[in-house]
Amino acid sequence: MKFLTNLRRHAAARPALLILALLVVGLGYSVVSPQQSSAETEMTQQIEEGKALFDFTCSSCHGLGGEGTSQGPSLIGVGAAAVDFQMGTGRMPAAREQAQLPSRKVNYSQEQIEAVAAYVATLGAGPEIPAESAYTPEGLTEEEIARGGALFRANCSACHGIVGGGGAMPNGKYAPSLVETDAVHIYEAVRTGPQQMPTFSKDVMPDESVREIIGYLDEAHEQPNYGGLTMGDAGPVSEGFWAFILGIGGLAIVATWIAKKGARAR
């Protein structure tokens, strides 16, 4: 206390304080203000880029303002998540009329996809592209993954099969296999309901439940399957072969994991 009082009484204290205050304000301003405005221009730039790409690639079917044509539905209110899903799995842009568009090789960068998504989001509010924390299966407990399995069997397996291997639908359509699907696209499919798939809102299925389902699928598709379900049709030789590969591979992975963990602990 005595030290502080002495300091305050010092002749230079006031001017020094004033200079300090000015410095703080000035620095604060120069740090905050240009950042804000550059983030804003980046946003509008992204939307403009997205609109240009949309007008060129998508508007022939979805209309110049995304209002839809006889060739494609309106995209007003489908949200950024629907665009990220449709373009990110290679379904869009559709090449031609088909009962169902298969997922294909993606010819656009994630940046381009996000630009189109940002533009479509300006047409009407809809589900957003989720943050990674909403869909990453990382950190889920065994109990949560088991709950994900129960949720999947109750809500999804009627169409997609018990472990997400896919299944036939009426009129020659199908619910695709989910073995190769990225976590983010699983999340987006749940929120946007492509084609005959129902849309699950956050009220019906909170983010945590979607994450648990993703965790279940992740685990189900990671684990070697000795049941003979997905081993092709080459019979016991192929099964033995796969058992060997998966067994040894699995052991190798476990060994590496243990070694890594040990190294980290040290």
Ligand code: HEC
């Ligand atoms: C050749 C016509 C055609 C082109 C080109 C096309 N689409 Fe589509 N799009 C369709 C049709 C038809 C559907 C509905 C069938 C379906 O959902 O699979 C559709 C559905 C969609 C959906 C799903 C809408 C919903 O309700 O969830 C999105 C999102 C979409 N398109 C985005 C795009 C984007 C973005 C582009 C450009 C990169 C594009 N499409 C190019 C025909 C087209």
Ligand code: HEC
């Ligand atoms: C009524 C049947 C039905 C139900 C129930 C259903 N789906 Fe689907 N799902 C579909 C169909 C049909 C498609 C293909 C849509 C397309 O190709 O545009 C699909 C597509 C998907 C895709 C995209 C896969 C890919 O090709 O990359 C994912 C992921 C998905 N569903 C997850 C789920 C999950 C998770 C649930 C449960 C919460 C669920 N679905 C419930 C019918 C269903």
